[in-house]
Amino acid sequence: MSLIHQGTEAVGIHLILAWTTRSRIPILKNETAVSVRTAVREVCAVFEVKIIEGLVAEDYIRIRVQCPSSVAIHGLAEMLKTRSDEIIAGMLPELHGRFGGRSIWSGGYFCMSVDGGIDFQDYFRNQSTANEEAISIPGVD
Numbered sequence: 337m338s339l340i341h342q343g344t345e346a347v348g349i350h351l352i353l354a355w356t357t358r359s360r361i362p363i364l365k366n367e368t369a370v371s372v373r374t375a376v377r378e379v380c381a382v383f384e385v386k387i388i389e390g391l392v393a394e395d396y397i398r399i400r401v402q403c404p405s406s407v408a409i410h411g412l413a414e415m416l417k418t419r420s421d422e423i424i425a426g427m428l429p430e431l432h433g434r435f436g437g438r439s440i441w442s443g444g445y446f447c448m449s450v451d452g453g454i455d456f457q458d459y460f461r462n463q464s465t466a467n468e469e470a471i472s473i474p475g476v477d
Contacts, residue, residue, distance in 0.1 A: 348386070349405055353413055354398040355445040358435060362394035368427050372397065372420045379416050383407050400450070413445045 357363055364372060369392045376399065380387050385407060390399030397420070403412065421439045425432040431440055 348402040349407075350388070350400070350402050350450045351409065352398065352400050352448045352450055353409075353416070353445060354396060354447075355413070355417055356396040356442045357440055358438075358442050360395045361431075361440075363424065363428060363431060363440065364392050364394050364397070368424060369394075371423045371427060375419045375423050376416055379412070379419050383412050383415070385412065409447055413447065417441045417445065 373392050376390070376392075376397065377387065380399075380401065383403065385401045385403040388400045388402060390401075391397070397416075403409075417439065421441055424440050
């Protein structure tokens with residue numbers, strides 16, 4: 337991963353990205369959730385983005401990532417949403433038709449830069465237990 341180097345320490349931008357299904361419809365279950373998780377990992381690999389942790393819940397996706405400063409966050413978010421939408425449309429075509437061919441995802445996304453040293457594991461863990469259907473996106477070292 338190409339990171340900014342300050343002295344001997346490599347620094348990347350730490351972000352939390354999240355997006356929801358249109359009308360918060362709970363569709364990310366079972367094989368669909370697993371396929372979407374795989375798509376998120378693939379897109380992040382293309383952008384050289386390291387997933388630190390994440391969650392695919394029934395009606396939203398949230399990931400904490402470290403990415404190079406050269407990555408356009410909007411481009412990353414749009415690619416994540418587009419690729420996962422293609423997977424969902426292939427697996428659940430009736431939903432794609434329900435929205436007139438529009439994306440299953442809501443129009444926007446949430447992005448917040450975070451300090452790389454802050455431990456969000458308790459927060460993510462609490463969110464996971466609150467939603468028993470959630471599928472974890474563990475970081476890959």
